[in-house]
Amino acid sequence: MSTSQISPRVTLLAGGVGGARLAHGFARALPDGGGPVDDGPHALTVVVNVGDDTERHGLSVSPDLDTVMYTLAEVNDEERGWGLQDESYATLEQLARLGEDTWFTLGDKDLATHVVRTARLREGVPLSAVTEQLAAALGVRARLVPVTDYRVRTLVDTPSGRVAFQEYFVRRHHADAVLGLHFDGVEEARPAPGVLDAVTDADLLVVAPSNPFLSVEPVLAVPGVREAVRASGARRVAVSPIVGGQAIKGPAAQILETLGHEVSALGVARLYAGLVDVMCIDERDDHLAGPVRDLGFEVLVTDTVMGGPDGRERLARELLTAVGQPGA
Amino acid sequence: MSTSQISPRVTLLAGGVGGARLAHGFARALPDGGGPVDDGPHALTVVVNVGDDTERHGLSVSPDLDTVMYTLAEVNDEERGWGLQDESYATLEQLARLGEDTWFTLGDKDLATHVVRTARLREGVPLSAVTEQLAAALGVRARLVPVTDYRVRTLVDTPSGRVAFQEYFVRRHHADAVLGLHFDGVEEARPAPGVLDAVTDADLLVVAPSNPFLSVEPVLAVPGVREAVRASGARRVAVSPIVGGQAIKGPAAQILETLGHEVSALGVARLYAGLVDVMCIDERDDHLAGPVRDLGFEVLVTDTVMGGPDGRERLARELLTAVGQPGA
Numbered sequence: 001m002s003t004s005q006i007s008p009r010v011t012l013l014a015g016g017v018g019g020a021r022l023a024h025g026f027a028r029a030l031p032d033g034g035g036p037v038d039d040g041p042h043a044l045t046v047v048v049n050v051g052d053d054t055e056r057h058g059l060s061v062s063p064d065l066d067t068v069m070y071t072l073a074e075v076n077d078e079e080r081g082w083g084l085q086d087e088s089y090a091t092l093e094q095l096a097r098l099g100e101d102t103w104f105t106l107g108d109k110d111l112a113t114h115v116v117r118t119a120r121l122r123e124g125v126p127l128s129a130v131t132e133q134l135a136a137a138l139g140v141r142a143r144l145v146p147v148t149d150y151r152v153r154t155l156v157d158t159p160s161g162r163v164a165f166q167e168y169f170v171r172r173h174h175a176d177a178v179l180g181l182h183f184d185g186v187e188e189a190r191p192a193p194g195v196l197d198a199v200t201d202a203d204l205l206v207v208a209p210s211n212p213f214l215s216v217e218p219v220l221a222v223p224g225v226r227e228a229v230r231a232s233g234a235r236r237v238a239v240s241p242i243v244g245g246q247a248i249k250g251p252a253a254q255i256l257e258t259l260g261h262e263v264s265a266l267g268v269a270r271l272y273a274g275l276v277d278v279m280c281i282d283e284r285d286d287h288l289a290g291p292v293r294d295l296g297f298e299v300l301v302t303d304t305v306m307g308g309p310d311g312r313e314r315l316a317r318e319l320l321t322a323v324g325q326p327g328a
Numbered sequence: 329m330s331t332s333q334i335s336p337r338v339t340l341l342a343g344g345v346g347g348a349r350l351a352h353g354f355a356r357a358l359p360d361g362g363g364p365v366d367d368g369p370h371a372l373t374v375v376v377n378v379g380d381d382t383e384r385h386g387l388s389v390s391p392d393l394d395t396v397m398y399t400l401a402e403v404n405d406e407e408r409g410w411g412l413q414d415e416s417y418a419t420l421e422q423l424a425r426l427g428e429d430t431w432f433t434l435g436d437k438d439l440a441t442h443v444v445r446t447a448r449l450r451e452g453v454p455l456s457a458v459t460e461q462l463a464a465a466l467g468v469r470a471r472l473v474p475v476t477d478y479r480v481r482t483l484v485d486t487p488s489g490r491v492a493f494q495e496y497f498v499r500r501h502h503a504d505a506v507l508g509l510h511f512d513g514v515e516e517a518r519p520a521p522g523v524l525d526a527v528t529d530a531d532l533l534v535v536a537p538s539n540p541f542l543s544v545e546p547v548l549a550v551p552g553v554r555e556a557v558r559a560s561g562a563r564r565v566a567v568s569p570i571v572g573g574q575a576i577k578g579p580a581a582q583i584l585e586t587l588g589h590e591v592s593a594l595g596v597a598r599l600y601a602g603l604v605d606v607m608c609i610d611e612r613d614d615h616l617a618g619p620v621r622d623l624g625f626e627v628l629v630t631d632t633v634m635g636g637p638d639g640r641e642r643l644a645r646e647l648l649t650a651v652g653q654p655g656a
Contacts, residue, residue, distance in 0.1 A: 058447025090416050094440035098465045108436045112422035115443075119386025137426045 007031050008324050011045045011202035011234070013147075015215020016064045017081045017249050018241055019048065019208035020071035025312030026206075027072055027142050029320060034072075034142030044142035045198040046072075047225075049210070050127070051154035051183055051218035054166045056104045057095060059114040060121055063166075064215065065131055065146055066113055073138035078308070081249065084109045103171045128192040145198070147219045150189035154218055155182040165214070174251040177258045183218045191224050199228040204324045205276075207238035209304060211252040212271050213259065220275075229275055236276035237323045239304055239315075240265035243282040248305060266291050273297075278323050280304060335359050336652050339373045339530035339562070341475075343543020344392045345409045345577050346569055347376065347536035348399035353640030354534075355400055355470050357648060362400075362470030372470035373526040374400075375553075377538070378455070379482035379511055379546035382494045384432045385423060387442040388449055391494075392543065393459055393474055394441055401466035406636070409577065412437045431499045456520040473526070475547045478517035482546055483510040493542070502579040505586045509541055514549045519556075527556040532652045533604075535566035537632060539580040540599050541587065548603075557603055564604035565651045567632055567643075568593035571610040576633060594619050601625075606651050608632060626651075 010026050012019065023046045027034040034044025049064045063082065070076035070084055077083045087107030096102045106114065113134060120130040126149040135144045154165040158176035168176060199205060210216055220226040229236065245263050247253040253263050261267040265281040269292045272279065279297040281288060282304040289299045300322050306312040338354050340347065351374045355362040362372025377392045391410065398404035398412055405411045415435030424430045434442065441462060448458040454477040463472045482493040486504035496504060527533060538544055548554040557564065573591050575581040581591045589595040593609040597620045600607065607625040609616060610632040617627045628650050634640040 057443050058450055059443065088416060088418050088436070090436035091419060091440045091443070094437040095443065098440055098444050098462060100440075100444060108416070108418035109422040111439070111443075112419045112426055112428075115385050115387065115419070115423065115439075116426050116428060122386055134426060 007037050007043045008203035008320060009037075009041055009043060009045075009201065010034070010204045010206065010320070011047060011198040012206045012208055013047050013216060013219050013229075014064070014068055014208040015049045015210030015219075016052070016067040018210040019046070019064070019215065020068040020076070021306045021312050022206065022208045022239065022316065023068050023142065024071045024074075024309060025306060025314070025316030028309060028313040029316040032141055041201070042141075042143035045194070045202070046142060046144050047147050047195050047198060047219060048144065049215045049219050050146045050148060051152050051214070052165050052169070053151075053153065054104070054164065056106060056114075057100055058118070059111070060118045061104075061106070061114050062117065062127070062131075062146070065144065066110070069131070069135050069138060069140060069144055072135070072140045072142055072144065075138065083107050104166060126192070128194075143194070143198070145192050145194055147191060147195055147225060148189040148222045149192045150185060152186045152189050152218060152222070153184040154214065155184050157182065169214075174254075178213070178251070178255045179258065181213055181217070183221050186218065186221045187223070189222045191222055195222075196224055196228045199225065199232050199234075202232065202234040204320065205229065205232055205234035205236045206319060207236075207272065207276060209239040209241040209248065211241060211247075211250055211255070212268055213252075213255050214250075226275070235278070235323050237278040237280055237300070237319060238268070238272045238276045239280040239319075240268045240282065240285070242268050243305060244284045264288060269295055269297060280319065280323070335365050335371045336531035336648060337365075337369055337371060337373075337529065338362070338532045338534065338648070339375060339526045340534045340536055341375050341544060341547050341557075342392070342396055342536040343377045343538030343547075344380070344395040346538040347374070347392070347543065348396040348404070349634045349640050350534065350536045350567065350644065351396050351470065352399045352402075352637060353634060353642070353644030356637060356641040357644040360469055369526075369529070370469075370471035373522070373530070374470060374472050375475050375523050375526060375547060376472065377543045377547050378474045378476060379480050379542070380493050380497070381479075381481065382432070382492065384434060384442075385428055386446070387434075387439070388446045389432075389434070389442050390445065390455070390459075390474070393472065394438070397459070397463050397466060397468060397472055400463070400468045400470055400472065403466065411435050432494060454520070456522075471522070471526070473520050473522055475519060475523055475553060476517040476550045477520045478513060480514045480517050480546060480550070481512040482542060483512050485510065497542075497579075502582075506541070506579070506583045507586065509545070511546045511549050514546065515551070517550045519550055519552050523550075524552055524556045527553065527560050527562075530560065530562040532648065533557065533560055533562035533564045534647060535564075535600065535604060537567040537569040537576065539569060539575075539578055539583070540596055541580075541583050542578075554603070563606070563651050565606040565608055565628070565647060566596070566600045566604045567608040567647075568596045568610065568613070570596050571633060572612045592616060597623055597625060608647065608651070
């Protein structure tokens with residue numbers, strides 16, 4: 001028996017930065033960066049939210065897919081959390097000169113991704129196949145797949161009305177109170193090829209420490225996905241994105257609050273009740289382990305704040321060790 | 329009577345570099361850069377070939393329109409003859425990394441033009457309206473108009489078969505013998521709004537020193553344009569792109585030769601017989617003035633090699649003075 005045959009098969013449901021970091025951790029912890037094992041399935045499949053997708057200047061932009069892809073390819077801008085290293089902005093500056101509204105920042109290198117994606121989509125290639133091509137070109141070994149090839153768009157209800165996700169998130173700096181969320185098109189969407197299998201056949205199924213409402217819910221809301229998670233024989237774990245009552249990044253805390261949830265790992269756990277077996281919470285939230293356990297979860301308490309590549313790999317290895325086997 | 333009221337109305341039929349340079353000369357010689365006179369028509373209208381247009385990476389590229397636009401806006405790369413000053417190539421390099429074929433060079437700033445054009449065209453805006461918007465954003469005062477809003481594509485018959493224009497021109501460095509030319513779609517094309525009026529109502533109608541086969545013919549071949557030139561009451565002049573038996577730039581000389589024409593200003597004059605009143609030939613071709621006159625042309629002999637902005641303006645002023653009035 002080769003060592004690779006004992007590699008567990010991991011499927012990660014992910015949004016942007018939090019999902020990208022944990023995906024990177026698993027890619028480092030698993031053989032061959034999460035690539036195919038013995039010509040079989042990939043050791044790591046990352047199923048990514050597309051509700052954040054948008055069109056800018058006629059180009060199709062998939063922010064969460066790209067954040068995960070760039071992070072897995074280790075070409076992402078770590079400090080900023082999105083986009084590519086060593087970016088320049090010559091095209092964007094010229095777009096502004098030509099009268100375009102450039103509040104959504106697109107770097108010159110990043111633009112190449114959107115140009116290729118847009119060209120392929122217009123040729124009729126599905127988003128999942130485009131993503132596979134782009135990820136392969138960047139050297140990503142893990143499988144990266146949009147949850148759906150259909151068009152799903154997150155719309156955000158704010159006190160000043162319903163706005164497109166990037167309008168809320170980037171243009172208005174997620175400053176509006178989120179009164180509700182709508183995933184336009186999700187009822188008609190179908191999971192992309194391989195998504196349900198990746199959920200069903202995984203040994204370890206992980207809900208990334210991504211925003212439960214903005215990143216995870218539009219993945220689960222694609223018809224068939226939530227049901228597959230519920231029915232999966234995998235060991236299932238969710239990592240809380242709330243640590244010490246705050247979000248590591250982004251508006252998760254505000255959204256929990258305005259939607260009437262407790263802003264804590266316990267509040268997050270309540271959202272995932274019945275969906276996963278294990279809640280992974282931060283050691284700063286050790287006092288919540290009891291109440292989370294009372295909801296019916298197993299609880300893993302560890303340092304969930306990943307920081308750089310080493311921290312990501314450490315968390316991935318802990319999840320593999322502590323959660324990866326039944327009854328661990 | 330204001331001075332602007334005596335400005336003649338000039339219409340230039342143009343391809344790429346030669347057309348762009350003479351357009352720039354007229355823009356400098358005419359009031360307000362060739363802009364509208366007393367809220368009336370523009371002093372300068374440049375009608376541009378679209379047979380060179382192409383799609384690269386899913387983006388709509390109009391090389392001749394852009395060369396004229398950038399030159400009129402004085403943001404063009406003078407040394408290279410195409411594209412913008414101070415360009416960078418970060419997107420193109422990334423496109424190559426993503427597996428795209430990048431033999432057609434696109435700078436980062438230049439890409440903004442193609443991104444905006446593509447977005448507007450896909451929204452259903454005609455090329456002429458997109459061009460007007462782009463030119464205005466860059467501060468162009470003259471009217472810049474594609475000869476047609478329809479899709480016309482120059483195809484080049486070479487010893488190795490029929491190839492798309494940019495395949496011949498850029499990818500193969502116009503090294504193939506040109507056995508014939510085909511303007512795909514031209515029979516169904518219609519002149520863009522204002523083109524026929526600009527030809528008909530001009531005081532001075534100028535055929536730029538552009539390639540007669542690759543640049544001028546696909547303009548004239550749009551149904552109605554050649555007829556309008558023939559019927560125009562304007563003073564009509566063609567400037568020879570062949571000087572001393574050679575082309576200033578590009579493959580005009582080779583094409584004249586392989587298509588069986590004399591490689592000289594006289595050979596060019598024969599192509600324009602019956603179309604224009606005056607042939608403008610270079611002083612180095614003074615000995616051809618007699619034979620050109622024998623074809624029925626008036627002849628203007630001058631320095632037609634424009635070089636920089638001053639030379640362009642000088643040639644434009646000479647054409648305005650010597651040709652701009654009937655019987656001049």
